[in-house]
Amino acid sequence: MTVRAAWLLTGPPNGQSRADTRLAPLGTFVPEGELTTRDGVVAGGSPLLATGAGPMQVQLGVGRALVQGTSAQGAYPIAVTAPETLTVTDGDAQNPRVDSLVLRVYDGLFDAEGQTAVAVELLTGDPAPSPVEPTLPPSTLRLWSITVPAGASAGTGGINWASALADRRRYTAAYGGIIPRGWGTNFTGAYDGQYRDVGGVLERWNATTAKWETYRPPLNIETTTAGAVASTGYGVTQFAARRAGGACSFVVEVTRTGTTITSPAGGNIADQLVATIPAGWRPAYDVEGAASDGYGDGGARIGTNGTVTLRTWSPAGTIQSGRNIRISAAYVL
Known part of the structure; x- marks a missing residue:
């Protein structure tokens, strides 16, 4: 046979x-x-x-x-x-x-x-x-x-x-297994939590809504407000970071504690190291961020070693003593 x-x-x-x-x-x-x-x-x-x-x-x-x-x-x-x-x-x-x-x-x-x-x-x-x-x-x-x-x-x-x-x-498939993609996807699931593969996309049967829904794993979001260290002449007044799914975003606010910095020509001020963010929250490669104090603004570079550097600052040509500068960025860890 x-x-x-x-x-x-x-x-x-x-x-x-x-x-x-x-x-x-x-x-x-x-x-x-x-x-x-x-x-x-x-x-x-x-x-x-x-x-x-x-x-x-x-x-x-x-x-x-x-x-x-x-x-x-x-x-x-x-x-x-x-x-x-x-x-x-x-x-x-x-x-x-x-x-x-x-x-x-x-x-x-x-x-x-x-x-x-x-x-x-x-x-x-x-x-x-x-x-x-x-x-x-x-x-x-x-x-x-x-x-x-x-x-x-x-x-x-x-x-x-x-x-x-x-x-x-x-x-x-065996009970509890993932049903492979075959001919026809217009069929209902049998129980809440059943899975199927549709063209490489994992779908889960929701018995409450009677629908197959794309499965999205939990993001496992982590946050921190600690660990940022100010550079000489600056103080950290706020730090908040969030990471999920291999991506991270952060905001760090620093205050110029030293004297006011003024560009000789009244133009851009470059390469001011203002802070370092903690390990585990640093990018996989150097990335650019945005910076502003409400009067002037510019760009910042976040290095793989966690350094936060003001790259350009304009148009005022000064970083005022006692003024808060807010820097933000988002990147892959």
Whole structure:
């Protein structure tokens, strides 16, 4: 057997073998209801990949999946252990159609099909000018859909597999696991706090709002008002810093305690070291900040060693003794 199911047959000679148990995905998977499970493909490699195997033949590769029956039946773990090749029926003379490549479970205890088996099958759709996928019977998982052009046959060149195959694999995961991205994202979560991956974005199901929401980790905000040290001729009157998510911002206010500094030409005053901010709050590289005392303003450089230096100061051309200068910056730590 190349298509195996666990918990389908019991007892010899055709019951669940030890190999079936080892190969089929067992355990508790993502719930959809009190007694139902989200069916789907188990991720890993390229599971149950469909490829063209001839003009009118399609091959399904190996992989594992879970197929949900009714709530009374439960879910069937399935493993395809060798590629399965199926032949697509020739196309309708006038209209295209869409067929579906599926995994299907037959269970004589619950359905009227008269057999107990699991199989890879092709469900043939109805030809139409705008064809749709065939309706799935119970206990069936759609994997791929195939557009069959009107008049397609081996004699006319068959199916263009590059454009005919549409991936319909949806994925499932173990309970508490993150559901990988697959075909279709328009489904509700089963419980508050369930996660799924959508194109590299982690989403969390909010049962209160009944929505998938982009997951944003806590910022873990830290603040401090201590540790800034004034340089000679200045005093620190205020310091406040905040960091979160690898970024930091701070404000430091210093007062000129020395004599008034006046530019000889009445222009800019440069390179005044006014303070040093504490370790852990310093930038990863030298950055620029803004400075102002309400009368004049300029730029400041914050160094990786925490030094805060007034680079330019204008237009007054003076730094008045006793006047407060406020410097602010934001940067990556």
